Every structure is written in C-alpha cells, then in structure tokens.
Amino acid sequence: MALALASTTTVAQARSEVDPVRVRAQLDFLAGPDLHGRGSATPDEAVAAAYVASQLQGYGLKTAPGMTGYLQRIPVLRQAQAGPVELLIDGVPAPDATPLRVVGGVWGGKVAILGRIAPDTKAAVLVVPDVGAKNADIAKARTQVGAAVTIVIADKDTVRATEASGGRPALPRYFPNETPTGRTSTVAVGPDTMRRLLAGAPTVTLSVPFTLAHDSTTNAVAYLPGSDPAAGVLLLTAHLDHLGIGADGTIWPGANDEASGTVALMEIARSMAMGKRPRRGILFVAYGSEERGGFGARWFGDHPPVPLKDIAANIEFEMIGASVPKLAADRLMMTGYERSDLGPELRAHGALIDADPYPEQHYFQRSDNYALALRGVVAHTVSGYGEVATYHTPQDTPDRIDAPYMVRAIESLLKPIRWLADSRFTPRWNKDGQPKE
Known part of the structure; x- marks a missing residue:
C-alpha cells in the first residue's frame, strides 16, 4: 500500500507527527533485500542492530547506564545440522x-x-x-x-x-x-x-547429526535520562530479527514481523527525544533473536543496565502493520491486558488499545515481554494482527503493510506514552496476573 505525503509540512507538524515517508524508508531498509530477512544471530541481524543504534544515537539519546556503547553483543551456542x-x-x-x-x-x-x-x-x-x-x-x-x-x-x-x-x-x-x-x-x-x-x-x-556453532546476537540499546532519578525507568522494546533465508535460498523479509514494531520504537524514541525531558528515564531496546528463543530479551533480563526493580513497566511493539479483524479498524490489542492495571490506565489517557481478542493464541507468552514479566516487571505487548496471511512467509514485504494503519498506530501511542513517562502512576500486576512458569 502506498504511503501518502502531504505537499507541505510545517516545522511544528514535523515535530509532532509521524512522517509516513520516513516510516516507509526505515521499513524498506529493515525489510529490504540487502538485509536478507535479518536472521536471528546472523551478520544481517547485526547490521540491523547497528542501524537502529545509529538512529537512536542520532536522535540525541545517550548510552544506557553502565554501557559504553549502544550495542549489547550476546554469545549464543547453536546445534547445527551436520x-x-x-x-x-x-x-x-x-x-x-x-x-x-x-x-x-x-x-x-x-x-x-x-x-x-x-x-x-x-x-x-x-x-x-x-x-x-x-x-x-x-x-x-x-x-x-x-x-x-x-x-x-x-x-x-x-x-x-x-x-x-x-x-x-x-x-x-x-x-x-x-x-x-x-x-x-x-x-x-x-x-x-x-x-x-x-x-x-x-x-x-x-x-x-550435528555440530556446535558459536554465534552472537545483538541488542540495540539507548537511554533518555529522566528528570527525577527516583521515578524509575520505562522500558520500550521491539525485536529486530526475523527468519532470514530459507533452505531454498528464499528471503523471508519480515516487514510486519517485526520491522514494523522496530520502526515504531524508533519513531517513538525520536518524538520523545525532541520533546520535554520526561520525569522517568526511558530505555529503548531493539532485541535480537526473538524468533529463535528470545535470547535478546532473556539476556537483557539477566544483564539489565538498570535494576529490574527500577523498571516501572515494559511495553513491546510488535506487528503493527495490519489491523485486528476482531477490533475496530483503528484499534490495537494489548496482550495480557487483564493481568495488570497498565492497559486500562493507558486507555484512559488516549491509547487506542483493547484486550487481546485471541486468548487461545497465547500471544502474551509468545513475545519478548514475557521474559521480563517472568522476572516481575509489568510487561505487555501492544500489537496489530499477527495471524495475517503473510505471517512467517516470504510474502511479508513492505508493500503488503497497511501503511496508514501503521502510521496512525504509532501516532496514537505518543501521547499515552508521554503521560506514562511523566506520571507518578506505577503499574501493578493484578491478582494472579504475573506469570510464574
């Protein structure tokens, strides 16, 4: 679907709105042929992580506490079919x-x-x-x-x-x-x-038959310091990898899954960096190797740049390139909505989110938020529809993204996230809401 561009754009609009042309350019690069589907723990994934890190750095974001750069490189052992x-x-x-x-x-x-x-x-x-x-x-x-x-x-x-x-x-x-x-x-x-x-x-x-191979996966991490060191940190995330190249040499581009969420993360980071300094610090993290075991999120959970107890909430953005058939056309779903008080509060402050209408699919457990939720962090994923016809196929390309929906989705999240970053509200798990397994 083509992205529309207004013929004139004021400076004020450029600072407050999501630019469809920039969104499409980022999507085209991440899901383009030169990154070969950003396979988990591959050099292509590392290039994608470096690109995201450079964008976040360019917005003026800082390195995370205790980090000297914008990348976390993570060792992974892999059984390779021999x-x-x-x-x-x-x-x-x-x-x-x-x-x-x-x-x-x-x-x-x-x-x-x-x-x-x-x-x-x-x-x-x-x-x-x-x-x-x-x-x-x-x-x-x-x-x-x-x-x-x-x-x-x-x-x-x-x-x-x-x-x-x-x-x-x-x-x-x-x-x-x-x-x-x-x-x-x-x-x-x-x-x-x-x-x-x-x-x-x-x-x-x-x-x-197998051999052991030594790989590495890569997280891109950047930090927007808050004005109140005692206010805690908001963690905003997406995963930047996909399935890479198939056995027959076919590229699996992963535009919706999950270049779309990564672009949303970058756009929100850009908007937050240009605005007034938030009360809470914000960590922006694009994880590697979600598709092959959630290694980026699990490593981050084991090696967080700030104590996990200081993370007020985690919101993951995933697959926002297609609307949810069971919801109104402009709505997003939040996985595990009923597990905490975060979703209702975000909704009360303008977020176009509803409860996940597909509980049988266990989406809450199937995204990077789950690794943080198991460690006690109130963590959810905000998503469009995951089970589109192009899901995990070579047809998940940028031209099949519902671009107007994606742009509206990103725009709709800016104000509520700004509120959460400035708020004194600290999300809590509802009774029996935190996963234990």
Whole structure:
C-alpha cells in the first residue's frame, strides 16, 4: 500500500507527527533485500542492530547506564545440522518423516501411544495419532512416559511449521553457560508411517547429526535520562530479527514481523527525544533473536543496565502493520491486558488499545515481554494482527503493510506514552496476573 505525503509540512507538524515517508524508508531498509530477512544471530541481524543504534544515537539519546556503547553483543551456542535427519522404525527408514524440532544426537527406543498409555509406562517415543490432540495433553503424556521424541501426523499445521522455519528443522540454541536439558524432538509423519507405528510395538530411532556453532546476537540499546532519578525507568522494546533465508535460498523479509514494531520504537524514541525531558528515564531496546528463543530479551533480563526493580513497566511493539479483524479498524490489542492495571490506565489517557481478542493464541507468552514479566516487571505487548496471511512467509514485504494503519498506530501511542513517562502512576500486576512458569 502506498504511503501518502502531504505537499507541505510545517516545522511544528514535523515535530509532532509521524512522517509516513520516513516510516516507509526505515521499513524498506529493515525489510529490504540487502538485509536478507535479518536472521536471528546472523551478520544481517547485526547490521540491523547497528542501524537502529545509529538512529537512536542520532536522535540525541545517550548510552544506557553502565554501557559504553549502544550495542549489547550476546554469545549464543547453536546445534547445527551436520547431515540428514533420519527416522528409523525397526531399522527401516520412514520416507515420509519431516523433522520439525529436533535435538542433536541419537534418540529412541520403546513406543507409547497417546490414549493407550497404561499406568507406570515408560517409553522413549510418544506417538500421537490424533491430529486434534491438545498440546497440553501431549505435553502431559510426554512427561509421564519420559519420551525424548514425539511423532505426530502430518497436517496443514505441521506444513505451516515447516514453512515457518524456512524448510529446516529447528535445533536448539542456548547460552554458553546453559545446560540444554529437558529438550525433546518432534517429527511429523504421513499416514503410511503412522499405520506402521500403530500396527505393532516397534522400536523407533531418531538420528540427528550435528555440530556446535558459536554465534552472537545483538541488542540495540539507548537511554533518555529522566528528570527525577527516583521515578524509575520505562522500558520500550521491539525485536529486530526475523527468519532470514530459507533452505531454498528464499528471503523471508519480515516487514510486519517485526520491522514494523522496530520502526515504531524508533519513531517513538525520536518524538520523545525532541520533546520535554520526561520525569522517568526511558530505555529503548531493539532485541535480537526473538524468533529463535528470545535470547535478546532473556539476556537483557539477566544483564539489565538498570535494576529490574527500577523498571516501572515494559511495553513491546510488535506487528503493527495490519489491523485486528476482531477490533475496530483503528484499534490495537494489548496482550495480557487483564493481568495488570497498565492497559486500562493507558486507555484512559488516549491509547487506542483493547484486550487481546485471541486468548487461545497465547500471544502474551509468545513475545519478548514475557521474559521480563517472568522476572516481575509489568510487561505487555501492544500489537496489530499477527495471524495475517503473510505471517512467517516470504510474502511479508513492505508493500503488503497497511501503511496508514501503521502510521496512525504509532501516532496514537505518543501521547499515552508521554503521560506514562511523566506520571507518578506505577503499574501493578493484578491478582494472579504475573506469570510464574
């Protein structure tokens, strides 16, 4: 969708309004072909982080307390696939097996079938023949039997999962000081293989050749000091990575997910930097590696430039390039709206936000805000619609963004965020609102 530009713009308007041309230019760069989809923990992601950092620095923002620059570089270990993944049933390869998420090594043994598990059964492999089985029931059964491998029937959801990973199985990534325990593999199979698994009591082996690779992911971090050191800090965030390049060489641009939120972060930073100094300090952070384990947010939570207890609230901006079908055309949704008193207060001060109308999608747990929420920070994501047709596809390009909606969304957040930065209101979790798991 083309972005409209007024023929004349006064200085006052330029200081108070979001410029559609600048928004489109930033979007085109971040989601353009030269950044190759900003794959998590890749050099392209690092370039995107450096670009965001340079923009924030150019607005006059400072380095965060205790930091000497605008970038946090984060070490990540990655299991890299070193050969074909193979599923063997009684020693015979399953030709229709599609690995979805796998752990390097050789796994397998006795099979248990969901819905037919006797008490005290222990098995290395859990077979799920029902495409309608609930994730919670699968997880419970997997824990009950101690399975390291789960085999499901291939369907449209597993096809979507394979496409969303760029045609490659997802292998674990972790911080160098972590022990990757408790991780399991999931493989989808066709109906012929499922019939073989259900016909008897086979022995199943999953072989995943791998090597270890040392990567790094990058956060861009900038700080707007507040006028009252005792007022705490507001944390505004987005994630700057996407899925990169698929197995077939196709670029996954990630314009809506999540160049749009990153542009919103930069535009809000620009507006706040040009205005009156806020009472609270504001940290602006663009995280790396959200798509592959939330490493940027988790690292930030473990290494915050200010104590977490001093962060009054965290607002993440994500996928604001498409309106929410279940809401009015100009509205945004806030994930976990009912969990704290932040959403109603922002709404009372002009924010065009409503409660998340898709609780079954668990969006609150699926964004970077969750890493901070688990640590006690009142943290939510403000979003447009996530499940658009281009979501996690190579078609998520700048020309498919609803540009007027995106510009209006950014403009609608400026006043309420300014209020929150100047306010004496400190958000609190509602009863049982803070996540614990």
